[in-house]
Amino acid sequence: MSTPVGIYFGQELGDYGYEEKPWFQPDRLDAFLAELRARGLDRRAQMIPAPPAADADILLFHLPAHLERVRRLCATNEGALDHGPTFARRSVEIAATHVVGAVMDAVAKILAGELVRAFVPIAGFHHAHPSEARSYCLYNDAAIAITSLLARGLAPIGYVDIDVHHGDGVYAAFDSDPRVVIADIHEDGHTMWPHSPEAPGSGTVSGQRDDVGEGAAVGTKLNLPLAAGATDADFNRAWDEAEAFLEAQQPAFLVFVSGVDGLDGDPMAHLRLTPASISRATTRLRAMANRHAGGRLLVLGGGGYEKANLGPGWCAVVEALL
Numbered sequence: 001m002s003t004p005v006g007i008y009f010g011q012e013l014g015d016y017g018y019e020e021k022p023w024f025q026p027d028r029l030d031a032f033l034a035e036l037r038a039r040g041l042d043r044r045a046q047m048i049p050a051p052p053a054a055d056a057d058i059l060l061f062h063l064p065a066h067l068e069r070v071r072r073l074c075a076t077n078e079g080a081l082d083h084g085p086t087f088a089r090r091s092v093e094i095a096a097t098h099v100v101g102a103v104m105d106a107v108a109k110i111l112a113g114e115l116v117r118a119f120v121p122i123a124g125f126h127h128a129h130p131s132e133a134r135s136y137c138l139y140n141d142a143a144i145a146i147t148s149l150l151a152r153g154l155a156p157i158g159y160v161d162i163d164v165h166h167g168d169g170v171y172a173a174f175d176s177d178p179r180v181v182i183a184d185i186h187e188d189g190h191t192m193w194p195h196s197p198e199a200p201g202s203g204t205v206s207g208q209r210d211d212v213g214e215g216a217a218v219g220t221k222l223n224l225p226l227a228a229g230a231t232d233a234d235f236n237r238a239w240d241e242a243e244a245f246l247e248a249q250q251p252a253f254l255v256f257v258s259g260v261d262g263l264d265g266d267p268m269a270h271l272r273l274t275p276a277s278i279s280r281a282t283t284r285l286r287a288m289a290n291r292h293a294g295g296r297l298l299v300l301g302g303g304g305y306e307k308a309n310l311g312p313g314w315c316a317v318v319e320a321l322l
Helices: 028-038 064-074 090-111 141-151 168-174 232-249 275-292 307-321
Strands: 005-009 046-049 117-120 157-161 180-187 221-226 253-257 297-300
Touching: 005 028, 005 090, 005 307, 028 307, 046 090, 064 090, 090 117, 090 141, 090 297, 117 307, 141 157, 141 168, 141 253, 141 297, 157 168, 157 232, 168 180, 180 232, 221 232, 232 275, 253 275, 275 297, 275 307, 297 307
Parallel strands: 005 046, 005 117, 117 297, 157 180, 157 253, 180 221, 253 297
Antiparallel strands: none
């Protein structure tokens, strides 16, 4: 019997959302699971309940003061964790702990050979910094996973991010670390909130072409911003460049944030992608993992705020992994 693909689920994981935000309700996981079951994909994978993380897992990347502050504020269900948008909610902190738990469980199972690939749909909270929650991201599960892999002596780690927003928290954490190879395809921040394609911003934004790493890591990071309105053809050209960049580094383990907020109709972005582009990217990354990483590929669901896109988008990922 072949080593299975693991898919993580659970009520606590699904609770990551905000009733106050119409586009970020705590029903995103349910929308995906309904489509997964309708396609029979759950019967072809190993469905794994998401466990909570140990504090030690969160503290691999985050400072103790950050963990204490997040838990203290979220226990009150009042106020915000950042400058406003990230409300302090107990249910979200519990969910974030299960996100990290699922990601760390997936890493352990992949390294032990119990899984060859894993998908955590509610994960990829790539904006959080060691001492800061940012843009709905309490704990940076991707950075935690990468940190744990580096501590085990695995390198280079390939981090691939196609979420429509730049993974600035991951980039900032490893911009000077040549052991982490980053390829990030996203909408140009000049047209993202608080800007728009009609009124683009003119200031500095993260994830520009000239963000290529610092110090000894110069040349190990690739940021590919897409113009608003970009289609599958535009994305596929960027992907081919990213793939060639990663291939040259021969990553020993791959972490992939497969955000579906670049799909046409997402309320938070302005790209016009279809699930076909996400399927192609996942299929190519799976092949790369087989060539260089013993198949080891961890996929984190990332963003996606049009509920009708979640099932088709993430099921395209799962079908490619299977």
